[in-house]
Amino acid sequence: MLRAVVKLCCGISYPHMRSMAGLQRRAVAVIGQEITQLQQWEQIQQHIRTHVALNYNEVEQEDVKPATGNQLYYEQHGREAMRKALSMLEDKEGWKVEMTESNGDVICSKVIPGAGKVFRMEAVLEASVEELYDILYVRVQEMPQWNPSIQHIEVLKHVGPETIVTHEVSAGTAANLIGQRDFVSVRHSCKQKSSVYLGGAAIQLESFPPQAGFVRAEDGPTCIVLQALDEDKTKSRFTWLLNMDVKGWLPKSIVNQALPRAQLDFTRHLRRRLAVR
């Protein structure tokens, strides 16, 4: 942003600069140096925020400017997405049941200020947390092989053991009311004793701008929580907060029908994938 403003100012002032006397030129050069220092200071501050504040869960994402190629930025963005999504899930009040399936799967929704309508799917899956982590995170690129709603997933960056940047393309299938979308997201995973958290959020990559012919949608802040069942560790509770801006010109009623349906489809395909292990 700062860089864009500076460029704009330079453009506007260029004709005047040419007619400036020596002292005035010197003043402009000093202002230029100040701006460079300011940018460096911003980067240092970002560094401090990432290192010091991350562990205390108090980083405000809005404060942070993306520095291209900065691994810390991706990690921080992923963690922050997970934190936001988990805080949405933590609040147990105000959820409205949308669908209850005969197998026990339940989808609820809630309108959250700033996020819009979000959907929470709860299901029990016949797989351990470790197996699900492997299928959903480690082998994320293989997802289109078992999920026909997804056409393509590519890991664009391996930021670290817990963070990846992905490009995902949904399939414009008949069951999908919305048509094809693509997403660029940072995906963050966090393993604990008997739980795994898979968080994510849309990210803007200069090197991966929206493609012609695709509507770039935004997924997140979102999170999938996998928890081993106390009574049977070969089964897991699967809780998925879906918070998606599908973009494009679509009536809300269509979107609000399609999203929980996409969750049901996803879980159905995941169960099929688990059945062929």
Ligand SMILES: CC(C)CCC[C@@H](C)[C@H]1CC[C@H]2[C@@H]3CC=C4C[C@@H](O)CC[C@]4(C)[C@H]3CC[C@]12C
């Ligand atoms: C309704 C239309 C627009 C989209 C339908 C397809 C949706 C449901 C698909 C497209 C891309 C998919 C995501 C791709 C990658 C991951 C990361 C993984 O670790 C958990 C699942 C998760 C988060 C998928 C969830 C389902 C997903 C969001």
